[in-house]
Amino acid sequence: MKTVLEVENLGKHFGGITAVDGVSFQVREGEILGIIGPNGCGKSTLFNCVLGQLQPSQGEVRLDGRVVTGMRPCDLNRLGVSRTFQLLQVFPQLTVRENLILAGQEHQGSMTRRLFGRRDAGLTEAAERMIAFFKLGHLAGEKAGGLSYGQQKLLDAAMAFMAGPRLVLLDEPAGGVNLTMLALLKERLQAINAEQGATFVVIEHNMDFVMSLCTRVLVLAEGRVLAEGTPDEVRANPKVIEAYLGH
Amino acid sequence: MTGRTKTMLAALALAAGIAALVLVPLLLNRYGLYILSMWAIMSIAAIGLNLTLGYAGQVSLAQGAFVGIGAYAAAIITTQGWPLVAALVVAVALCFVIGWLLGYPALRVQHHYLAFVTLAFSTLAYLVFRNEEWLTKGIYGITGVPRPTLFGWPLAAPLRFYYFCLAALGIVFAGAWWLVRSPWGRAFMALRENPMRAMSLGVDTRRYTLMAFAIGSSLGGVAGVLYAPLVEFIDPTPFTLGLSLNLLMMVIVGGSGFLFGPLLGALISVLLPEWLRFSEGLYLIVYALFVMILLAWSPTGILGIVDRYLARRRARAASAARSAAMPEALP
Ligand SMILES: Nc1ncnc2c1ncn2[C@@H]1O[C@H](COP(=O)(O)OP(=O)(O)OP(=O)(O)O)[C@@H](O)[C@H]1O
Ligand SMILES: [Mg+2]
Numbered sequence: 001m002k003t004v005l006e007v008e009n010l011g012k013h014f015g016g017i018t019a020v021d022g023v024s025f026q027v028r029e030g031e032i033l034g035i036i037g038p039n040g041c042g043k044s045t046l047f048n049c050v051l052g053q054l055q056p057s058q059g060e061v062r063l064d065g066r067v068v069t070g071m072r073p074c075d076l077n078r079l080g081v082s083r084t085f086q087l088l089q090v091f092p093q094l095t096v097r098e099n100l101i102l103a104g105q106e107h108q109g110s111m112t113r114r115l116f117g118r119r120d121a122g123l124t125e126a127a128e129r130m131i132a133f134f135k136l137g138h139l140a141g142e143k144a145g146g147l148s149y150g151q152q153k154l155l156d157a158a159m160a161f162m163a164g165p166r167l168v169l170l171d172e173p174a175g176g177v178n179l180t181m182l183a184l185l186k187e188r189l190q191a192i193n194a195e196q197g198a199t200f201v202v203i204e205h206n207m208d209f210v211m212s213l214c215t216r217v218l219v220l221a222e223g224r225v226l227a228e229g230t231p232d233e234v235r236a237n238p239k240v241i242e243a244y245l246g247h
Numbered sequence: 248m249t250g251r252t253k254t255m256l257a258a259l260a261l262a263a264g265i266a267a268l269v270l271v272p273l274l275l276n277r278y279g280l281y282i283l284s285m286w287a288i289m290s291i292a293a294i295g296l297n298l299t300l301g302y303a304g305q306v307s308l309a310q311g312a313f314v315g316i317g318a319y320a321a322a323i324i325t326t327q328g329w330p331l332v333a334a335l336v337v338a339v340a341l342c343f344v345i346g347w348l349l350g351y352p353a354l355r356v357q358h359h360y361l362a363f364v365t366l367a368f369s370t371l372a373y374l375v376f377r378n379e380e381w382l383t384k385g386i387y388g389i390t391g392v393p394r395p396t397l398f399g400w401p402l403a404a405p406l407r408f409y410y411f412c413l414a415a416l417g418i419v420f421a422g423a424w425w426l427v428r429s430p431w432g433r434a435f436m437a438l439r440e441n442p443m444r445a446m447s448l449g450v451d452t453r454r455y456t457l458m459a460f461a462i463g464s465s466l467g468g469v470a471g472v473l474y475a476p477l478v479e480f481i482d483p484t485p486f487t488l489g490l491s492l493n494l495l496m497m498v499i500v501g502g503s504g505f506l507f508g509p510l511l512g513a514l515i516s517v518l519l520p521e522w523l524r525f526s527e528g529l530y531l532i533v534y535a536l537f538v539m540i541l542l543a544w545s546p547t548g549i550l551g552i553v554d555r556y557l558a559r560r561r562a563r564a565a566s567a568a569r570s571a572a573m574p575e576a577l578p
Contacts, residue, residue, distance in 0.1 A: 053443065077449040089444040091437055093504075102437055105430045106449035114430040159448065 002029040003065075004167055004199050005050070005081075010059035011223075012042070012049050019045040021223035022059070027167070032193055032200040034214030034231075036207075038244055042223040043203045044086050047169055051083055052076050063167075078107060082165040084156050086172050086203070092145025096136055096155055099144050100127035103162035126162065134158045134188060150181045157185065161192060167199045174206045182206075186213055211235065219244060272409055280405040281477070286517040287412035288473045291419045293497040293509030295466025300495070301503030302427060303459030304439025305353050309365040311490030312372035313342045313464045315483075317471020319376060322389040322481040331395035331476065338468035346464025350457035369488050376483040388482025392475045412473055419466060424506055426462070435459055439504075467494075500538060502550025511549055 005027040012020040020042040027033050035043055049056040052073040061069045068076060091099050101123045109117060131140050134154050139147060144155060153176065160168055173189075174182050186209060192198050204210045210217060211231040219227040219234055221243045227234055234240055272280055296310040320338040325331055352364040376383050383389070394403040395411070402411045426432055434455050437445035446452050475481050493516060501512025519537075523530040545551045 051447065053447070073443075073446045074449050074451045077447060083447055085444065085447070089441055089447075091440045091444070093440055094433070094436060098433060102430075102433050102445075102450075103448045105433065106451070111431075111451070111454060115426075119429060163449065 001031070003027070004029050004063065005201075006060075006062040006065075007046075007050060008060045008062070010046065010049055010061065011057050012045050012054060013057045018223055020049060020056075023220070023223070023225055024059075025218055025225065025228065027199060027201055029199055030193070030197050031216055032189070032202065032214045034210040034217040035201060035203045035220060036205070036210055036217060036234075036244065037220035037226070041220045043220055044171055046220070047083065047171055047201075047203065051081065051169065074106070077163070077165075080163075080166040081169070082160040082163065082167075083169040084160050084171055084173060086175070088149070088152050088156060090144040090147075090152050090155050090159070092143060094144060095141050096131065096144055096147070097124075097127050097140045099155060099159055100130050100162050103159035107163040130158045130162055135184065150177045153177050154181065154185065157188075161198075164196065165198060167201075169201045169203075171203045172205065173202065174204055174209045182209065189213065268413055269410075272406060277405050280409045282517060282521060284405075284409045284412045284473075284477050286513050287409070287416040288470045288477060289494070289497065289517060290416055290510045290513040291473070292467045292470035293494050293501070293513050294419055294423050295463040295470070296494050297463075297498045297503060297506075297509045298423060298426070298435070298466070299459050299463030300498055301505070301508065302432060302439060303435040303456065303463075305350070305456060305459055306358060306362045307349075307365045307460070307463070308362050308488065308491045308495065309349060309369045309372070310463070310467045310494045311486055311488065311492075312369045313346065313467025314471040314474060314490060314494075315372055315376055315486030316342055316345070317468035318475040318481050318486070319383055319389075319471070320468070321472040321475035322392045323382065325393055325395070325476070326389060326391060331472065334475075335469065335472045338472045339465045342468030343461045343465040346467075347457050347461040349464065350460030353456050353460065354453055366488065366491075369491050373483060373487055376486055383483070386482060388480055390480050392479045392481060394476045394479070408477065412477070415469070415473055419469065420506070420510075423466075427506060431455070431458070436504075496538060500541060500548050502548030502554075504547070505550040505554070508548055508550050 003026045007026070008024050010020055010023045011018070023042075023046060025033075035046070037043055045054065048054040049059075050061050052068075052071050052075075055070050059069070060067060063076075063079060063081065068079075091102065094102065101120055104123045104126055105114060105120060108114065108121065108123070128140070131137055134157070136151065136155060136158070139151065144152060147155065153173065157170065157173055160170070173185060177185060189200065189202075190213065193200060202210065202214060214231060217229065217231055217234045218225060219237075219240050226243055227237045227240050229237070272283055275283065292310055292314050295313075296307060299305050299307050299310075317338040320341060321331060321334040324334040324337060349365065349368055353361050356364060377385055379385070394401070394408055396402060397411065400407075402408045427435075434445070434450050437448075437450055438452055438455055438459070442452050497512030497516045498509055499512070500515055501508035501510065519534055520530050523533055526533060541549065545555075547554070
């Protein structure tokens with residue numbers, strides 16, 4: 001299987017704190033890779049370094065073999081890599097529909113064309129499809145800030161999919177989402193993975209969610225890779241049980 | 248109310264407003280026309296600042312400086328015998344470029360730090376107006392700024408010049424409306440609400456920030472180009488930090504991030520001193536009190552109050568429709 005993303009010896013220090021300490025892993029095309037680990041072990045920081053929100057202190061990130069370390073998030077996004085953040089990130093004053101159109105608009109034409117050319121060609125339809133897909137139909141015209149937490153979380157995920165990305169990194173998509181919505185979210189992610197061949201990396205604390213969704217799991221502890229393998233292998237690994245699962 | 252009747256009502260209100268702006272001045276004297284022309288000009292500058300601040304969320308205390316740059320460009324160029332259009336082109340280009348450059352600090356600092364940077368620029372511009380006598384005639388100012396002619400039609404009479412300013416305001420307003428509804432407008436709002444998320448969705452926040460500054464500033468320049476022939480004499484005094492603060496007030500009081508906000512804010516700022524003239528020195532105190540009470544009550548200005556009222560009514564209508572649709576679901 002082709003490797004989409006390669007992370008090599010990545011590190012990040014904040015003053016004296018070493019948040020990520022020489023992490024290496026690969027993401028293969030079409031897989032759903034889970035990342036788990038205790039609070040504060042550096043999962044979110046790892047995402048931020050991979051995606052250009054933070055400059056890594058050391059190491060390299062490659063996308064399809066091309067070095068993209070420190071590339072600006074917007075440029076990386078236009079190469080087909082999208083993400084969600086751990087804390088909810090929608091645009092509260094824009095409607096659900098506008099949030100989604102915004103998430104797709106920068107992938108069309110040049111900046112000049114977006115001003116003077118045909119506006120939002122096909123984007124409104126794409127947004128409607130995404131709204132139907134995530135079952136947000138009755139909320140399309142509402143301001144995103146007025147939605148419930150779980151609904152905003154779904155919208156947040158939907159925005160990450162608007163531009164038809166090849167690689168999606170999700171930071172705790174299930175956090176604070178109720179069981180019904182969680183089942184919906186999992187089903188949607190699996191559908192997008194199967195139908196569009198999108199590759200996923202998912203940080204999550206919800207073990208049932210991770211173990212049933214992911215094809216492979218990476219375990220972090222104190223900024224390092226502790227273990228890596230299929231969900232079953234990871235669950236049976238004594239080091240993982242001691243550091244994370246067993247408490 | 249259906250969407251159709253609402254659109255009809257909005258169109259009717261707009262038509263009534265335009266009719267008032269066209270007809271009422273027929274009854275006004277010279278001074279009244281001067282005040283209304285000033286309102287139109289300040290509205291243009293405030294619309295520019297509203298794009299930068301209200302939509303793109305970038306604080307600027309330099310809009311008054313751009314009005315000054317536009318005014319000096321107009322005064323210098325038209326007193327040399329060139330037409331006002333030439334001054335307009337120069338002023339817009341100049342303010343666009345300087346605004347673009349002023350946007351660079353915004354890529355590194357935000358909020359009150361950005362306010363300080365733009366404040367420093369404002370002071371710098373004032374010093375240039377006052378000290379570079381070879382260009383600006385310093386404190387003596389430039390006298391005899393002519394009013395323009397439009398296709399051979401002189402606009403010197405107060406009423407004609409007012410209509411000229413009003414037409415300019417109409418064009419600028421339509422342009423702002425068009426911009427705000429474009430993908431750029433959406434990107435500006437995304438920049439205001441959550442730049443990090445916007446960036447992760449492919450929005451080139453750097454270019455949009457610079458554009459927001461450049462466009463907003465060039466509208467300040469447009470206002471200046473109209474200001475010079477209105478007052479017919481340009482010296483540095485109107486372009487101190489006070490003007491920038493005043494424009495900021497107009498945007499915030501009217502409702503930043505609302506298209507009509509700057510028009511309303513400018514109206515209050517221009518008319519209030521006239522209404523409170525009897526109170527002599529108390530004017531500033533009354534204005535300050537008004538602004539403080541308004542902002543404590545509604546940080547999004549006057550139109551923010553209207554917007555919240557409409558939203559509440561919509562929500563109530565929606566919940567009424569829901570309970571009417573399923574009466575048996577109620578206990
Ligand atoms: N901007 C920052 N400045 C200083 N320290 C930081 C910063 N961001 C993260 N850290 C530190 O880096 C470490 C890793 O944090 P990170 O958010 O990556 O953990 P996490 O694995 O995502 O945790 P959680 O599961 O709670 O989300 C923590 O010790 C945290 O305090
Ligand atoms: Mg985290």
